[in-house]
Amino acid sequence: MVQERIAAVDKIYLPDNIRVSVLYDLRDQKGVTTMRDFWKQWSISNHNDEFTPEERDLERQALLWAFRAERNYLNMVAQREGLHQYLFELYNEVLLSESILIDPQSSLN
Numbered sequence: 575m576v577q578e579r580i581a582a583v584d585k586i587y588l589p590d591n592i593r594v595s596v597l598y599d600l601r602d603q604k605g606v607t608t609m610r611d612f613w614k615q616w617s618i619s620n621h622n623d624e625f626t627p628e629e630r631d632l633e634r635q636a637l638l639w640a641f642r643a644e645r646n647y648l649n650m651v652a653q654r655e656g657l658h659q660y661l662f663e664l665y666n667e668v669l670l671s672e673s674i675l676i677d678p679q680s681s682l683n
Contacts, residue, residue: 575644575664576603582643588636592629596636613674634675641672 579600588596625633645668652661 575647576600578643578647579640583636583640586636586639588632589629592625592633592636595625596633596640599637600640613671637675638672641668641675644668 580597583593583596583600645665648661648665648668652658655661
């Protein structure tokens with residue numbers, strides 16, 4: 575799934591500093607950190623002055639693009655493999671992650 579997201583981000587134009595940040599976030603999910611740890615760290619870095627507001631928005635849009643690619647991949651696997659319940663659970667995690675990305679101040683995190 576992470577490879578699908580990385581491939582999607584590789585296909586779009588991003589300034590180098592944003593591409594590096596987005597790809598780091600996506601690759602970090604392959605590590606030992608939990609999804610909750612990842613989003614906690616992302617929320618902290620989201621308030622960092624490292625990027626301008628416009629760059630931060632572009633980064634958020636790139637991550638949303640990556641999540642869309644992941645959802646498409648999960649749909650394809652569900653149709654091919656018939657693992658609907660397991661993939662439904664993964665799909666829910668992706669949607670939860672997207673909702674946190676869209677509204678980092680929400681009560682979900």
